[in-house]
Amino acid sequence: MLKIGDYALHQKTGQIGQVFGYGHQVIDGIYLTxxxxxxxxxxxxxxxxxxxxxxxxxxxxxxTVTETA
Structure with a gap:
């Protein structure tokens, strides 16, 4: 599970960012994180x-990609 501070990749858009929180949505009566x-x-x-x-x-x-000299 991704934690706050981890870097995440959005599989549909390809955007990368840092996780800063959690939320929830209810779609068709199902609770989704x-x-x-x-x-x-x-x-x-x-x-x-x-x-x-x-x-x-x-x-x-x-x-994450780290550069080496």
Missing amino acids: TLKVRVSKKKGTSRYKRFMEDVYTTWMPAQ
Whole structure:
């Protein structure tokens, strides 16, 4: 399960951001957990432009890339 502070990849849009909270939605009488994510402005940057919330199943852990010299 993704935790607050983890980086997440939205499987439909390809956007990456940092998880900052949880929420919920009720769809067709079913209670679904959502993730609230600060989405990066551009890939590879740490600046955030907006927030996005979607059901938990549309997010997956983002692989972080570290540069080596």
